[in-house]
Amino acid sequence: MTGLAQPRDDVPPAEAEREGAPARDGRGVERLIGRLRRKYGGRVTGELVMPARPGDFADFPGELDPRLAHALRGRGIARLYSHQRQAWEAVGRGRHTVVVTPTASGKTLCYNLPVLQAVLRDRAKALYLFPTKALSQDQVAEILELNQAGDLGVRAYTFDGDTPGDARAAVRTRGDIVVSNPDMLHQGILPHHTKWAQFFEALRYVVIDEMHTYRGVFGSHMANVIRRLRRICRFYGSDPVFIFCSATIANPAELAQQLVGELVAAITESGAPQGKRHLLLWNPPVINPELGIRASARSQTTRLARLALKAGLKTIVFANSRLMVEVLTKYLKDVFDHDPRRPARVAAYRGGYLPGERRATEKRLRAGGVDCVVATSALELGVDIGSLDVCLLNGYPGTIAGTWQRLGRAGRRNRPALGVLVASSDPLDQYLVRNPEFFLGSSPEHARIDPDQLLILMDHVRCAAFELPFREAERFGRESLGEMLSYLEGQGLVHLEGDQWHWMADGYPANTVSLRSVAEGNFVVVDTTGGAKEVIAEVDYSSAAMTIYQGAIYMVQAQPWQVERLDWEGRKAFVTRTRADYYTDAIDYTKLKILDRFEEERIPAAACARGEVHLVRRVAGYKKIRYYTHENVGYGKIDLPDQEMHTSAVWWQADPRRLAEAFPNRWQALDGFLGAAYAMHFVAALLTMSERQDLGRAVGDSNATWFAAMGPDGRGRPQTLSGDAPDLEAGREFVPTVFLYDNYPGGVGLSAPLYDLRREVATRAAELVGACECSHGCPACIGPILVSDEQRGFSPKAAALRVLALFAPAAG
């Protein structure tokens, strides 16, 4: 019996055929939506239908080079979309330009047209920067196709870490368009700019695609790399025009202006046609009303994915963590890929897979060989994966912008598409699905950068001094350059002679500066099963402590490996194949110490302040969680070095006397602080329009003698960093503190806007908790409550409200 003749238990072949065929004309999507409404109407809390939109077209510009027009027609393009034409006009006037467009709206022509025109007419040069190598390669392939269609003779090359040494000279001297990434520009090109002299002299355009990824620390570094690039260009007598492309964010023009340091024209209306789109907000049903517990998002997402696949619809599932990608992939593979003789229908895609494996999955996706892909935000970027019908979000991605970007993955070529946002029990998720008008009416987030953050700025002043001597009259950023250079002189790095500051040290500063804030190098995961030694994955430094500790279950394409040993210094994790029926989840604690107070406001019952803090994070242990039942089947200890960070924070403290009046004992107060912090954290993320992971949250003592977290029994537990439990009642001082901190080394400027919103944070958090329908607290307001009210003897929800009333007396 062949594999094909075997009847499949999930979809009878006849049904698959009957339902699969109409999917191609779009009725499959409509039918699925109808079915979801009929069967699960109560779970759909909000719905949005975006009608199909016709395209808005414009003719080729009159001055378009005929060879280029010919090439476009050869690729089946007879007219432009209106935004492509607007970009042409703006760039033609020599203005820096940012184009904000949805997925698959032909954004690449917005920059390829002016660039190719300049190459053909004037042999001008262009530099394209993409945040990842994979995107660079796609881009070169696309230019080459256009090139071939019109026989243009334009030379486009990638220049990155993979470019062989003997090809580099040719790229430098012969490339019309050089496609690279910020890290390569920073470490490989700018410090060797004399080798690129010809290129810089003729540089007319710099194209920066996926601009929305340049936020936070990475964006702050990028703005400084651009300062250095423009400085080098001035040396060679050129002043290139910058063309940015971005997914939707609240402030594209502002971000582009911060990146380039000059005014930028913004084009935000897409002229591309769009198919009809449905968006459903989906709340899992309540399964334990007493504890406010809902069915997991995971179970709902799996069910929706199964329905979509059975209806013959190509589906993408986004999960918010790499772990969840693996868990969902396993569950779906258990249904659809249990016969190893058939090609797999379900694939996982996430960061950490080896590049070759990712390329292979992308190729299978484009070729339509995969019916369902489960991915992290790694697929948010412009990786071309062809057209999909359904997009499922397992949990809110954390931002409005990220949500729309992921949803944009479905419904490319003018076909109706369905997106479903499945809420998790997280308060942010619950807030959104319960207040659909908030989500559907909200603008996407601001992308914030702080190019003058002192540590980052100093890093680039060093790099720039290496590249060219600074003149005394020069400027670099908003801080005083002279003062910065004097500081570097004190460190023995630069030397003032005449009116010039020269680099005078043995070293190569760019190699000590990483743009991506994790300077510590990747870990590799080495499979040692059966004496082999094969690298199966990479893990970045920041997530190593949480994912590859000794004893962890590490998954690749839903296959489990167990970590036998973690070599922290050597950056290696040795794993072996395992058949474990559980996965592991790390538990971490954070402790903060206040170093300096910048500003402070006292109200009668409390104080709120902003300042510098020192943070220690410890990954203390992990839980073993059984598949499907999700019960806790054990704990393990993790022995890893602490991670330390210096950043800025906003914190709230209650007046000790008022606190003592409000609570019968300190334990209850502590539970109140933990609940209040939980609610304040997500309100703060919403109000500052930042991503939740940009802000960290901690509850502890202001002197950092103890910190608190939710223990396995669901009660607040104070702990010292050495692991002892302090006696709360014994100490004379009891000043519990809620910290919300900027989650980047040095900070990227989040604490100042947060401090300005301090009253609203407390007020809105009190409103949120007060209005929640649960009885004693739930994951949607103050966090998961495991111990029922009776055992505890008091309501943690009421405790949190009491704390918030101290912080925001008006709302109390």
Place this chain on the structure above:
Amino acid sequence: MDLKQRLSLLRRDAPRQHAPPLSDRLGRLGGAAPGRPMPDEETARLLGGECIAGGLILVEQMLPLAARHGAQPLSEVREAPLSLLAGDGPVDSGGLLFLDTETTGLAGGTGTLPFLLGLARIEGEVLRLRQFFLTGFKGEAALLEQALPWYRQARHLVTFNGKCFDLPLLVTRYRLARRAEPFGPLGHIDLLYPTRRAFARNWPDCRLQTAERRLLGFVRSDDLPGHLVPQAWFDFVRLGAADRVPAILLHNRWDLVSLAALAAALARLYARPEHDEADLLAIARAHRRNGDMHQAYRQLRERRQRLDDGGLLELAALHRRNGEWDEAAKIWEQLAQRGSAEALERLAKYQEHVRRDYRAALALTRLLLERQGAKPGHLRRQSRLAGKLGS
């Protein structure tokens, strides 16, 4: 709060990657009394040179070619067959320009400054050395300018690792000064490559000073180690600490003289590879690559007793090229008896195509199949030979 305080506050407990890599050096510097830069004239006197422009000191010296450098007579450089090292036509010793720089670092890139440029050339019976020393940054334009006549008059540069280090740096400096780089018309003999080719197998490393000891018999005494050179110059520029500057110039002078001596020694070695540690096969292959089959052939044949299996196979290949089949076959047989599969295969081909002794060829092929398993090439030969025998 001033900038320094703000930074130290930010850095106090920041991750280690922010720690300045120079901290230990700075610690040492911190103890030194703050000095003042030394006037150029005083520096010139100290170095026995003259100040030829603001910030630039020229030190000239003549060294008689009759002298020896270690065991190597310098005069040999005039007659040495240097074209064996260059591989691009005849080399006239009068057109050689020995070049070596001392720099502020080894990393390369635009922030690395060659603050000492050493040049040397042969003028009649002497080696004339010219060292351009910068006392700061402002003399660089004059340095770049003053060196031009010597570049113009030269035909070949001679360096040690200059292709990857000194030359790219100097080209960078000309570009930074917005001048055309003058090296285009010059040939370049980088002695690192012939040294490495001949000795990489038998020496622990192929640094210039290793070559001095093992090939020239020259040992430096009281040399300033290369890794201390940048700091010595920084201390001089910043603090006027001139005590180690003469040592920098001496270090550079030794490098230059070693270049001349090493060029002679290597040329002789490539003509007559008598050195015990030299890799005869690698040298013969270099000759072959340069199209000098005869040289390769002669060297291997004359030193047949010293050859290892690789060398013998190479010699056999050269015999075959010359049509000396018996000689070649003798070597292959000798090697085949020692178990060399490659020699066996050569012999099989020889028996099949030259001797047309298909039976012998088949026997050899079967031996090969036994030895190496069912390789497709062997199988094809076996069936072809069986066919030829059958008909």
